[in-house]
Amino acid sequence: MLDSLGNLKRTQYSGSLRASDADKSVILMGWVHRRRDLGQLIFIDLRDRAGIAQIVFNNELHPEAHAKAEELRAEFVVAVEGRVLRRQKPNPEIPTGEVEVMATRLHILNNAKTPPFTIEDEVTASEETRLRYRYLDLRRRRPHRNIELRHRIFFEVRKALDELGFFEIETPMLTRSTPEGARDYLVPSRVHRGQFYALPQSPQIFKQILMISGMDRYFQIVRCFRDEDLRADRQPEFTQLDLEMSFPRQEDIFEAIEQVMKRACAVVGVEAQSPFPHLDYKDALRRYGSDKPDLRFGMELHDVTPVFEPASAALNIEGHVQAVVAPGAAAFSRKQLDELAAFAKSAGARGIYTAKVTAEGITSPLERNLGADGLKRLAERVGARPGDLIVATAAREQVAHGDTSLAVAGQIRLHLGEKLNLVERNRWEFLWITGFALFEWSDKDKRWVSAQHPFTGIVEEDLDKLETAPWECRSKGYDLVLNGVELGSGSIRIHRQDVQERMFKSLGLSQEQARQRFGFFLDALAYGTPPHGGIALGLDRVVTLLAGERSIREVIAFPKTTAAQDLMADSPSEVPTEQLDELGIKIKGPSQG
Ligand code: ASP
Numbered sequence: 001m002l003d004s005l006g007n008l009k010r011t012q013y014s015g016s017l018r019a020s021d022a023d024k025s026v027i028l029m030g031w032v033h034r035r036r037d038l039g040q041l042i043f044i045d046l047r048d049r050a051g052i053a054q055i056v057f058n059n060e061l062h063p064e065a066h067a068k069a070e071e072l073r074a075e076f077v078v079a080v081e082g083r084v085l086r087r088q089k090p091n092p093e094i095p096t097g098e099v100e101v102m103a104t105r106l107h108i109l110n111n112a113k114t115p116p117f118t119i120e121d122e123v124t125a126s127e128e129t130r131l132r133y134r135y136l137d138l139r140r141r142r143p144h145r146n147i148e149l150r151h152r153i154f155f156e157v158r159k160a161l162d163e164l165g166f167f168e169i170e171t172p173m174l175t176r177s178t179p180e181g182a183r184d185y186l187v188p189s190r191v192h193r194g195q196f197y198a199l200p201q202s203p204q205i206f207k208q209i210l211m212i213s214g215m216d217r218y219f220q221i222v223r224c225f226r227d228e229d230l231r232a233d234r235q236p237e238f239t240q241l242d243l244e245m246s247f248p249r250q251e252d253i254f255e256a257i258e259q260v261m262k263r264a265c266a267v268v269g270v271e272a273q274s275p276f277p278h279l280d281y282k283d284a285l286r287r288y289g290s291d292k293p294d295l296r297f298g299m300e301l302h303d304v305t306p307v308f309e310p311a312s313a314a315l316n317i318e319g320h321v322q323a324v325v326a327p328g329a330a331a332f333s334r335k336q337l338d339e340l341a342a343f344a345k346s347a348g349a350r351g352i353y354t355a356k357v358t359a360e361g362i363t364s365p366l367e368r369n370l371g372a373d374g375l376k377r378l379a380e381r382v383g384a385r386p387g388d389l390i391v392a393t394a395a396r397e398q399v400a401h402g403d404t405s406l407a408v409a410g411q412i413r414l415h416l417g418e419k420l421n422l423v424e425r426n427r428w429e430f431l432w433i434t435g436f437a438l439f440e441w442s443d444k445d446k447r448w449v450s451a452q453h454p455f456t457g458i459v460e461e462d463l464d465k466l467e468t469a470p471w472e473c474r475s476k477g478y479d480l481v482l483n484g485v486e487l488g489s490g491s492i493r494i495h496r497q498d499v500q501e502r503m504f505k506s507l508g509l510s511q512e513q514a515r516q517r518f519g520f521f522l523d524a525l526a527y528g529t530p531p532h533g534g535i536a537l538g539l540d541r542v543v544t545l546l547a548g549e550r551s552i553r554e555v556i557a558f559p560k561t562t563a564a565q566d567l568m569a570d571s572p573s574e575v576p577t578e579q580l581d582e583l584g585i586k587i588k589g590p591s592q593g
Pocket of ligand 1: 201
């Protein structure tokens with residue numbers, strides 16, 4: 001027989017009990033985390049949102065409660081009435097460890113099936129099982145803490161932006177395609193048969209229209225949807241901090257975001273220093289082989305192409321050669337070098353060329369090709385010292401309008417940084433990347449495409465080149481990077497209708513296509529559009545980093561798998577034929593699974 005909650009009122013969270021509560025009468029409610037039966041005494045650990053407290057049932061003092069406690073199993077839901085006592089032997093492992101509650105009455109409010117995994121800090125269950133039973137997984141302390149942290153960060157972000165005069169304004173979820181470069185999720189319209197809404201890839205056009213509407217400062221913590229091939233740190237729906245300002249200089253947007261990020265960091269006790277440094281896109285690539293460099297360690301790239309020139313034919317090297325200096329890695333074993341080479345190959349390297357620098361001299365298989373002199377020049381050029389390992393690399397494949405050796409070397413840098421423990425975990429290195437090109441070469445489409453999206457502003461002096469030499473146009477875009485993770489990007493926008501039309505044209509959209517897709521926006525631009533700009537940050541990533549987690553799935557209450565499935569709700573799923581009929585939809589072939 002289960003008891004009812006009746007008029008029972010909880011006095012506090014179990015997890016909040018402290019020594020100062022001693023002698024208080026309390027009513028606690030929660031889940032049976034664990035039960036230990038010592039005969040005359042039964043102990044349970046009672047768990048709620050705030051933590052765990054120990055409850056004692058004493059057969060001599062309160063036989064009725066004790067008898068009832070014999071029925072308890074893991075995850076039963078109970079209310080306990082009792083008195084807080086100081087423990088004779090405190091448990092320093094838990095915050096409530098100085099006290100326990102002597103139960104006078106027990107109410108069993110609900111029972112529970114045996115869970116498929118125990119609710120412990122460390123789970124052994126697979127991620128699949130955890131996601132299928134997400135409600136049980138979320139009872140664990142770490143997911144609980146992450147969800148709370150997410151709330152605190154979002155709340156702080158909202159407060160900071162409110163103080164800066166931003167309004168949070170919602171934009172439609174049922175809308176039309178926005179050009180963020182991914183596939184849309186489509187929603188069929190029942191009323192307008194054969195027509196579709198698209199879920200927003202971002203509120204980009206709406207936020208720009210809000211600037212045209214005179215709202216001046218907009219932000220939104222908003223869900224965005226992109227149907228792209230999923231990677232470990234992507235979700236089909238994700239949460240952005242989206243923001244837009246009128247009449248801004250680039251610095252004004254940077255300052256607003258720096259404020260917000262500082263406040264978000266303070267939630268976890270991290271003091272972020274502002275202003276954040278800036279790095280030109282080309283310099284970032286040249287020095288770190290990445291447009292989102294991790295600045296928590298050095299190990300910059302060196303272009304050593306001239307040193308390798310005499311040997312490039314023999315070594316079959318095409319393109320540039322980049323090198324990094326791995327401090328203290330001259331002692332790498334054969335096995336470690338082989339591992340490094342295998343990693344480099346998987347990252348797109350033709351191979352790696354290593355040289356060990358010791359007090360006695362430089363040893364390297366490269367001596368055959370470069371000679372002792374060449375090796376010396378190499379070591380000088382990269383500034384290697386005794387104990388160091390020089391790792392040079394060239395890319396296997398070359399692409400038009402780019403230097404692939406940089407990205408390959410950048411990956412080797414990150415790999416070695418991890419391996420050699422060079423990454424300082426308690427450093428928080430924010431970085432603005434600026435100076436992007438407006439277009440980038442798409443090797444897939446064999447044409448120039450928007451490096452960001454087609455509303456990104458163009459550096460005034462380059463406007464004339466939009467039709468003649470688009471690849472030379474510089475954009476007014478920027479990215480924010482934290483510890484090697486791209487948090488988001490933004491730009492000062494195009495605010496003139498004529499320029500926006502030219503931009504669409506440069507991207508190969510005919511006037512009809514541009515009108516068909518963005519006509520309403522082009523119209524709006526013609527009615528007095530203020531200069532404006534903004535940014536969007538991926539908040540799931542921000543919370544992941546601040547929580548010290550590796551996967552964004554750990555900070556989302558109900559995440560999808562990398563196959564874009566919700567295992568708990570079992571979606572996507574088939575729908576009844578009647579529903580499809582109503583929409584006028586017929587499924588062509590069997591599903592691809
Ligand atoms: N809408 C852009 C994005 O989602 C960000 C921006 O330009 O504000 O990436």
